[in-house]
Amino acid sequence: MKQQVFLRGLVVFATALLLTLPGMTNAEDWPQWMGLNRDGRWHETGLLREFPADGAKFAWRVPVGMGYSGPAVAGGKVFLTDYVKKTGEIKNDPGARNVLDGQERIRCFNEADGKLLWEHAYDAPYSISYPSGPRCTPTVDRDLVYALGAEGELTCLQVQDGKVLWSKNFKKDFGVETPIWGFSGHPLVDGDQLICVVGAKDGLLISFDKKTGTEKWRSLSASEPGYGSPVIIEAGGVRQLLIWTPVEIAAVNPSNGNVYWKEPLQPDYAMSIMAPQKSGDFLFASGIGNVGAVYELDRTRPGAKLLWRGTNKTALYAANATPLIVDGVIYGCDCNTSQFRAVELSTGKRLWETFAPTTNERRARHGTAFLVQNGDRYFLMSETGELIIAQLSAQKYDEISRTRILEPTGEAFGRPVVWSHPAFANGHIYARNDKELVAVDLRDHAK
DSSP, X not given: OHHHHHHHHHHHHHHHHHHHSTTOOOOOOBOSTXXXXXXXXXXXXXXXXXXXXXXXXXXXXXXXXXXXXXOEEETTEEEEEEEEEEEOOOOXXXXXXXXXXXXXXXXXXXXXXXXXXXXXXXXXXXXXXXXXSOOOOOEEETTEEEEEOTTSEEEEEETTTOOEEEEEXXXXXXXXXXXXXXXXXXXXXXXXXXXXXXXXXXXXXXXXXXXXXXXXXXXXXXXXXXXXXXXXXXXXXXXXXXXXXXXXXXXXXXXXXXXXXXXXXXXXXXXXXXXXXXXXXXXXXXXXXXXXXXXXXXXXXXXXXXEEEOOTTSSOOOSXXXXXXXXXXXXXXXXXXXXXXXXXXXXXXXXXXXSTTTTTTOOOSXXXXXXXXXXXEEEEEETTSEEEEEEEOSSOEEEEEEEEOSOOOEEETTEEEOOOOOEEETTEEEEEOSSEEEEEEOBXXXX
C-alpha cells in the first residue's frame, strides 16, 4: 500500500514538473461544448504561431459516422457521438423533415492514439431536417459523461467503461415533439445537477440529479425547445442561468429554476441558437431574421434593460457558431451574408467584414467558422475544412496561417461544409467530419 501511494505521488510530481519546463504547454482539457468554461477560450501556451510549410501534423485519424456534434476531451479520453444510417436517403431541405433509420453511437477513444476504448449504440429513427447525426457535444463530468441525441435520447454513462447509468427520452418521457432541426441544447453540469433544454410545456428547462436522473426542478415554458444552450453568468450579485428560448432571453436561479428576468427577443423559425454572451455589464444575442440586441445588466440585482437592437446596417446575426466578445468588440459569423464580422459592442456599429474564414470570398447562406481565442490570436475552424490562425482587432482581420485538416463532407445550400465545433486540448485540435475524427498537433516543438 505504501509503495502504491508513493508511486501515485511520484506520477503527480513528475506531471507537474513536466508542465513547468520551458516549451511545455499548460495542458487543459475540453470537457464540453465551447471548452472548459463554455466560453470559447483556450489557455494553453507553447503553441505554433503558424503552420509548417508542409501542412498539419496529424497525431492520428480514425473513421467515424455522421454528425454535427463536436468532440469532448477529458482525462486522456476523447468522446464523440455519431450516426450510422441503415435506410433512407439524406436530402437537406431546411423546411422538410427527412426520414432515416439507423443508430446513434456514443464513442470513447484513447486520446494518445485514437484507439476505440468503448462505444454504446442504440436505435434512433430520424424524422428531422438535416439528418446527418447528433448535434450536441458530450458533456464530461469527472467519471460521468452525458450525451444528447438528435431525437432527444439523453444518456448518462460511466467514463471508464461506457456502462449506462440512466437515460431519458424527451419525446416519450416529457411529451415533446422533436424540433425540425433536432435537439441541439448542449447539456450543462452545475454542481450536483445536469440542466437540459427539454422543451416541455411546463419545463423548457429541466434539472436532473446528475448521478441518478431524478428530476430536481422545471422552469419556463415555450411552444418548442429552440436550439440554444444554457450558460451560467454572474451578474447583479448572483449566479444566473441564461437561456435564449424561441421568444425571449431568460435568466433563472440555477439552484431552483425560479425566474429572475425575461427580455423579448424572437428570431425567425424558433432559431434561437447562439448562447447569449456576457462582457462586463453587457449581454449580446442575435439570430436569423436580423434579430439582435445588447442588454445592460443591472449591477445591484438580477435584471436587464435593452441598450440597442440591431438593424440592417448594424450588428451581426449569428446562427451555427456562437460569437465571442473581446475588448468591447463582437467577432462572429453573419448568417445572412456569410461574412465574418467585427461589431462594436456598445453601439452595434460594424467595424469590418470579410469572407476569408468562412466561405473563402464566396457569397452563400450561413457561412460558418468556429472561433476560439488563445492569448493574442485566434483559431478558426472554417466550414471549408481549413484551420486558420489569425489576429483580430477593432481595426482588421489579420490572417497569419491556414492549413486543411478535414474534407468538407456535409452539404448545405449546395456547397460542401464542415459544421462541427472542434475541441482544443493538451496541445492538439480534435475535429470531425462525417467520415473521420482527427487529432492535429499544434505544439511548437522548436521551443
